[in-house]
Amino acid sequence: MMRPCGSPKVLEQRRHRSIALLKEGYTPVEVARRDRRSVRRWNAAYRKQGEVGIQARPTPGRPPALDAKGKKRLEKILLKGAKAAGFATDLWTCPRVAQVIWDRFEVDYHVDHIGRLLHGLGFSPQKPTRRAIERDEDEIQRWVKEDWPRVKKTLRA
Template identity: 40%
Template sequence: MIAKELRVSVRSVERWRRAWREGGTEALRSAGPANSPTITGAQFAVLEEELGKGPSAHGFDDERWTLARVQVVIRRRLRVSVSVATVWRLLKRHGWSWQTPARRALERDEHAVELWKKEVWPRVKGSRPSPGPGSSSRTKPDSP
């Protein structure tokens, strides 16, 4: 009945009871989350130093840091395995935030973009057929 009320297995209740008999209420105290790797302040300082070197210093093709790339650096340099979600929480806790590019791509051709906006887009935009009688895109049925 206790197991059902707590929505746990009977085996868990038996284990807790045995621990309580052998060590009292202190034996029931939580030891924290299981298998939760922590990164110390000193380790995070090392990580920040590594991130400061840039992604290319760690073998990545471009200069973008992603959570997955930071995860790889943590695993390689600190020898700690953490999830991508944990990487995000770790960075956020230490004041890091996500960033977006502040400028347009170097490959962008402004003349080609303007030409496309003036000549191609009006044709694409205007080429949609208007809904006719019996069209499935109509929202109201014909009234008698």
């Protein structure tokens, strides 16, 4: 059986609403509108255990290696930049993030998992724009101010 959509809190609210409707006299079919087995299961748990029987439970599984405080600290480290963390350039890569996590928290994450971890923190993959080494910002500004207006006018003529 697939887990229904929604956070544990939303699912708990759905179960409470179902119990309230059953108490009002609705049938499990009317309450469920799809599969009455769920409503019957919730009702049985409620009758047997009361409110505790329909409360949201912690999700099973292995706890994350980096807890919420550690993730907040990692986020601050990442926002300061890779140079501040001791790297030559300011570009974060998954291997670099894995290295920082190991150095600061002594937690070993596989490089392939770092992307998922970063996505969970709200980061997305970014690639810096490539710029020529010979690029001269002063010359570009001069060209935009002096030459571009002349070129722009001739194109419209």
